[in-house]
Amino acid sequence: MGLFSILNIADSALYSSQAAIATASNNIANANTPGYDTETTVLAPVDYINVSGANSGPANYGGVAVSGVQRQYDSYLQSQIYQQQQSLSSSDSSSNILGQVEQAFNETGDTGLATYYNNFVDAWQQVAGNPADTSARTVLISDAQALAGAAQDKQNTLQAAVTETNNEIAKTVTTVNNLASQIADVNKQIGELANPTDGSDIQLRDQRDNLMTQLSQYIGFSYYEDSTGRVTIISGMQNLVSGDQTNALSVKADSNGDNQLYLNGINITSNVQKGSLGGLIAARSDAETQGIVPLKRFVAALVQQVNKIQEQGYDLNGTSASSEPFFTPLSLYTAADSQASITASVSDESQLTLDDYEIKIGGSGSNLTYSVYDSQTGGQVGSAGSYSSGGTTITLMPGISATISGAAAAGDTFSISPTANSVNDFSVALTDGSQIAAAQTANSPGDNSNALAMVNMLQGGQVSGLGGDTLMGYYQGIVAATGTLSKAASDSQTFNQNLLDQLNQQRDSTSGVSLDDQAIDLIKFQQAYQAGAKVIETTQQLLQTLINM
Numbered sequence: 001m002g003l004f005s006i007l008n009i010a011d012s013a014l015y016s017s018q019a020a021i022a023t024a025s026n027n028i029a030n031a032n033t034p035g036y037d038t039e040t041t042v043l044a045p046v047d048y049i050n051v052s053g054a055n056s057g058p059a060n061y062g063g064v065a066v067s068g069v070q071r072q073y074d075s076y077l078q079s080q081i082y083q084q085q086q087s088l089s090s091s092d093s094s095s096n097i098l099g100q101v102e103q104a105f106n107e108t109g110d111t112g113l114a115t116y117y118n119n120f121v122d123a124w125q126q127v128a129g130n131p132a133d134t135s136a137r138t139v140l141i142s143d144a145q146a147l148a149g150a151a152q153d154k155q156n157t158l159q160a161a162v163t164e165t166n167n168e169i170a171k172t173v174t175t176v177n178n179l180a181s182q183i184a185d186v187n188k189q190i191g192e193l194a195n196p197t198d199g200s201d202i203q204l205r206d207q208r209d210n211l212m213t214q215l216s217q218y219i220g221f222s223y224y225e226d227s228t229g230r231v232t233i234i235s236g237m238q239n240l241v242s243g244d245q246t247n248a249l250s251v252k253a254d255s256n257g258d259n260q261l262y263l264n265g266i267n268i269t270s271n272v273q274k275g276s277l278g279g280l281i282a283a284r285s286d287a288e289t290q291g292i293v294p295l296k297r298f299v300a301a302l303v304q305q306v307n308k309i310q311e312q313g314y315d316l317n318g319t320s321a322s323s324e325p326f327f328t329p330l331s332l333y334t335a336a337d338s339q340a341s342i343t344a345s346v347s348d349e350s351q352l353t354l355d356d357y358e359i360k361i362g363g364s365g366s367n368l369t370y371s372v373y374d375s376q377t378g379g380q381v382g383s384a385g386s387y388s389s390g391g392t393t394i395t396l397m398p399g400i401s402a403t404i405s406g407a408a409a410a411g412d413t414f415s416i417s418p419t420a421n422s423v424n425d426f427s428v429a430l431t432d433g434s435q436i437a438a439a440q441t442a443n444s445p446g447d448n449s450n451a452l453a454m455v456n457m458l459q460g461g462q463v464s465g466l467g468g469d470t471l472m473g474y475y476q477g478i479v480a481a482t483g484t485l486s487k488a489a490s491d492s493q494t495f496n497q498n499l500l501d502q503l504n505q506q507r508d509s510t511s512g513v514s515l516d517d518q519a520i521d522l523i524k525f526q527q528a529y530q531a532g533a534k535v536i537e538t539t540q541q542l543l544q545t546l547i548n549m
Contacts (some may be wrong), residue, residue, distance in 0.1 A: 006539050012063035013532030016043050019066045021526040031515055037071040061117060071202050074507070078209060081503050082223075085216040088276035088496035093279030094286075095489040097165055101287045102486035104157040105479045114479075116150040117472060119143045121458045127438050128451035132316070136474045137433025143156075144326070148426040151299050155423040158291045158489065162258070163285040169259045172218050172277050173249050179215045180246045183208060187230040188244035190506070201229065220274025236261065236268025255335055286485050293419075294478045300422035301356050301465045301474070303327040305457055308350045313437030313450030321437035323351075332400065333420035340389070340406030341413045351399030352418045354465035359394065359414040361387060368408060372396045375415075414531055 009414040021040040030036040046063045069146040107114045123140035130136055186208040193201045208231070215221065221235040226243070233241040239265065240247060251259040261269045261277065272278050310326040330352065332344040338361070346352065354374040363369040372394060373380050382396035402416060430436065439447030458471060466474040 002166045004379070004534065005013075008534045010535035010539065012046065013535070014068050014529055016041070016064045017525045017529035017532060018512065019521060020458070021529065024521040024525065028515060032042070037202070039071050039202060041066060043333075044436050054145075075508055077503065079352055080210060081500070081507060082221075083274075084218040084496065084500045084503055085213060086220045086278070088493070088500050089217045089276040090220070090274045090279035090282070091489055091492040091496050093168075093276040094283040095486070095493045097161055097280065097283035098482070098486040098489045100164075101158060101283075101291045101482050104154055104161070107479055111150075113147075113150050113154055113467040114472065114475065116143070117475070118456075120147045121455060124451055124455050124458065127436060128448040128455055131233045131438035131448045131451060132445040134316075134433055137316070137436050139431050140436060141430060143149070144428045148252050148327075148428065151397060151423050151426055153165040155295055157291060158287055158295070162284055162287050162292070165280050165287070166253075166257070166259045169261075169277060169280050169284075170251050173251050173261070176215065176218050176240075177246070177248050179211055179218070180241050180249075183211050183215065183231070183233065184241050184244045184246045186211065187241070191228040191230045192491070193229070202461040203279055216275060218275045219277045220272060236263055236266075238263040238266060238268055255337075256288075256448070258288075258309065283489070286482075290481050290485060291478070292479075294474075296419040297354055297420045297466070298471065298475050298478065300352075300419040301463050302471055303422060303426065303464065304349055304352060304354070305432065305461065305471070306454065306462060309454045309457060310437045313453075314439045314447075315437050316434040316445060321435070324435050324437065326436070328425050328427045331421050331425055332420050333415075333417040333509040334402075338408050338412035338414065340404055340408035340412065340414075342402060342404045342416075344349065344400055344402035344416050346399055346401045346418070347395070349393040352465070353398050354419055355382065356415065356417040357397050359402070359416070361408045361410055361412040363387070364410055366507045368410065370394060372403070373536055377382035392455075421543070497524070 011265075020043070022042040023039050023497055027038050027341050043064050043066060102123060106112060109115075120140075120143045123136070123143040126136040127133070127140055186204055190201050190204050190208070193204070212223070212233075215233070219235050219240075221233050221240065223231045223233045225231045228243075230243045231241065232239060232243065235249075238247065240249065247264050250262045252262055254260050260267055260283075261272055269281060272281060306327055307325040307329060311322050311325065313321050315321050315324060327351050330346055332346060334342050336342050342359075353374075355377070358373045358375050360371050360373065361368055362371060362384065369384045369389045370392065371380055371384040385392070385394070387404070387408060389405070389407055393401065393403045395401050397416065400416060400418065402414075404414060436451075438451035439445070440449040440453075441447050460470050462468045463471060463474070469477070
């Protein structure tokens, strides 16, 4: 090996040391950059090869070469972080919304619905204690109006939480689409580099990881990387990102006004269970099914039971109260997924089961039939009947008469609910306290038997429309259920945050920049650089000596 060979080796030492120092410097500069993975300069020895023959001599003089730059990256750990961030964001959103629902049913003060209900019961007891006292009757009317107002305020609070959730879903969809587009753009750049070994794609991969971490805050997804380094992101069993292409997520309100998620024209709402979108969807469902719907059923049962007892008694004027309901009678909500129309009315309020019903059109051509199903039990009500476009009256539902008219088609559905309007319609129908039916016999001002029957029902009467529960027992069940949901969401939030913190700590220990380690690398490669320079200096001195000989 000649002196020039030594110069080549020293030169490679200078170049590789300089590259390693540059990498360490870049690591130090990005020590606090979110999502940055520590980079390492990969060095490899250059084999010394001695070629014999006519042109004998070394073809390779040895030394060191930079074979690439790698990032310290654990793909499995990163995938776990994505999944855990999705879970945390879901519980964050749920906890926020369900906290509002729990607060709506807060009964710790004097403004809870239970307080107004108890005042209403107490007012009936006062009337029972002195049925001829007009002032007691006036107080009862006032307390009943206050009860109705409290129920409506509670529903408004719950509905505001649902509305807020729907608005947040729409905003989040915009954010998801923006992040998906950015990821697709980075995918394109990575794909164009075709998996380089020199580390030129590292910053792009870090950028994409950071974008995917942000995306995991908003929507649940899985992903895989193809041979070109591009990722495909799947959400709701549909591709959100495919290489450098994206499929935009969209929202569309259903018949209840709730925003549904669509991807590739398919409703994926039920398949989105993580990320803030998953949490919002789940919390919205809980707010409706565990809050709004039971509240409406409670009010409907109260109206139904109070009117039933009121109408079987006599008022202070000795008049039968059969046509003097205490509260405004229940009305029916109807909806049609059809070109045909439906009208429905309450034929007997006391016979209502408070269950919702769905009418389905079957058959084919002009031979159409209808079937009625109880939405709560899922069971069919009565036998199927023939449908006529001229008008088909259906009386299979207890206390309800419905008529469907028009060009219905097989597969069409119609919905009827005796509870959907209950809170909105909740009001006192009586205009004067003398109309309160405290007596069970005519012309008996001192008769309090009907008022006592009312008190007994309000305090402990079992209501079939509430599954045999009492009115207040049922309401307390709502309060307990919403409190339990909120507590569970809060506990889940704490658990998921702790687990994500642990995963991030693991990531930092694997991929994060250690300033101590980088300082050591700087010193090590600086000394290697100085040593390489010293080799060159020594070799130059030797060459000068040879020249001067």
